Amino acid sequence: MKKIQISGELSRRQWMGVAAGGLVAGLVPFAGWADNRNMTVVNRRQTVTSPLAITAITGKKVVVVGAGMAGMTAAKYLRMWGGKGLEVTLVEPDALYTSSIMSNLVLNGSRTIAGLQFSRDTLTQRYGVVRKAGTVVSVNRSAKTVGLADGSSLPYDRLVLAPGVSFDNAYGLTQTDYNTRTPHAWRGGAQTTLLRQQITTMQNGEIFVMTIPKAPYRCPPGPYERACVVADHLKTSGRGNCQVIVLDENPNVQAERHTFETAFTGLHASVIRYIPNVTGIQIDPASKVVTYVDAVGGTQVINAKVVNPIVPHRAVGSETGGWLAQAGLNNSADGRWAMVNVLSYESTLLGAEGIHIIGDASSCGMPKAGHVANQEAKICADAIVRLMTGAQPDAQPVANSACYSPITANSASWLTAVYQYDPTDRRMKVANSGGQIMVNGVAATATEAASVSQENFKDMGTWFTTLMKDTAA
Structure with missing residues (x-):
């Protein structure tokens, strides 16, 4: 797979052209540049020099809620464009x-949480984004205001919501259990460190159990990647008689199926036991006893040392009484996600005109992943700028999804796809390299690495660095 280098300054429209053409061939996400003009911007006593377009x-005011991959990218490109x-x-x-990207490598000690932390200061210093420390508690659609926990409110002309996901109480566990005894660690942070500590205490012959919820969930290949990283770490640290048992509520591996099935039955076969189609999972947070119902209806019991339940999740605020639910924005059939015009x-x-939802909280046809969130944010920012200047959004948006998955401490695979707008279903769908959604009457699929390699592992670092620079620098 050829990587494409681009240089110089690109207009917003040119960036979209790059997404449609160049990114279909490459794994590395590319930074967008504003129009070929530089100016000094004064923003609340902050003087910054940044390449902002003249429009x-x-x-006009845009409020962006949530400063993860989607929110940071949206704020940056809204200012630039x-x-x-x-x-x-x-x-x-x-x-x-x-x-959360790369956080599985904290579990084997090759990365640290501190090394995965990024300051948001550049968004203010370089682009003039106004930052407000606060938590949203309400959205008033008619007044066009966002209410914060401190009692203040922010008016907006357009609102971009990128709140991310929250995790259900599931399998007999509570939020306190996740934070103290059975971490899901599906958000990079203290739970990741806790899970690392628990793995470190495992003795040879003990069992690590992880669960995977029904799709959709954040980062489709991530759980299988985690199983491989943990298995590799246990083997290379002299605990090769340990077991990693993966209880998947889905019928099969949800991403990079060839790569992970090969790893489970080959490279890590002595450690990993993959069990699909499970139901009825119950976990005792104190004893770490796990019960589940297998595909043929039998009840099984596992006495685990470490339990890592990746539990079902939903858009932040979509729970009963939550701020997203009160505003009616969690309008998917199951009430977990926000439906959007892509x-x-x-x-x-x-009645929710002017409210945009991006990232993991939305339902749009693309996977819930960091690189995808970056892409959605750019499409959204481009559309808002067009709408504010009397134009219409691009009728044929294109987005690239790319990710790498470590399989061992020094080797990795990758997965990439280009998504194109399908006007019939009004969703984003995988397109082939010629830009067609259907290939000989069959839906196109994502492309995964032909093999696991050390070169892929090296490229993974470049991809991550480039993605984070494009998002927050």
Whole structure:
């Protein structure tokens, strides 16, 4: 797979052209550049020099809620493409962003949480994004305001919601159990460190159990990647008689199926036991006894040393009484996700015009993943700028999804796909390299690495660095 290098400054429209053409051939996400103009921007006593476009937008406000991969990218590109007449306020309680991408490598000690933390200061210093430390508690659609926990409110002309996901109480476990005894560690941070500590205490012959919820869930290949990383670490640290038991509520591996099935039955066959189609999972957080019902209806019991339940999750605020639910924005059939028009990521809810939802919280046809969130944010930012200048969103948006998965401490695989708008279903679908959604009447599929290699592992570092620079630098 050939990687494409691009240089110089690109307009917003040119960036979209690169996404449609160049990214179909490459794994590395590319930074977008604003129009070929530089200017000094004054923003709340902060003077910054950044490449902002000159547009007809004046006196407009966009509030972005959530500063993860989607929110940071949206805030950055709204400023770059919207120009000095567009004020962008980013609402987020935490000063640092901790990446979930690459966090599985914390479990084998090759990375640290500190090394996965990124400051959001550049968004203010370089692009003039106004940052507001706070937590959203309400959205008033008619007044066009966002209410915060401190009692203040922020007015907006357009609102971008990128709140991420929250994790259900599941399998007999609570949020306290996740934080103290049975970490899901599906958000990079303290739980990742806790899971690392628990794995470190395992003795040879003990059992590590992890669960995978029914799709959709955040990062489709991530659980299988984690199983491989943990198995490899146990083997290379002299605990090769340990078991990694994977209880999957799905009928089969959900991403990079060839890669992971090969790893499970070959490279890691002595350690990993993969069990699909399980139901009825129950976990005792104190004893670490796990019970489940297998595919033929039998009840099974596992006495584990470490339990890592990746539990079902949903858009933040979509729980009963949550702020997203109160605003009616969790309008998927199961109430877990926000339905959006993928030409602009505007909510499909009647009366929610001007509210856009991006990242893991939305349902759009693409996987819930960091690189995808970065891509969605750019499509959304482009659409908002167009709408604010009297134009219409791009009728044929294209997005690239790419990720790498470590299989051992020094080897990795990859998965990539280009998504194109399908006007019939009004969803984003995988396209082939010629830009067609259907190939000989058959839906196109994502492409995965032909083999696991050390070169892929090296490329993974480049991909991650490039993606984070494009998102937050």
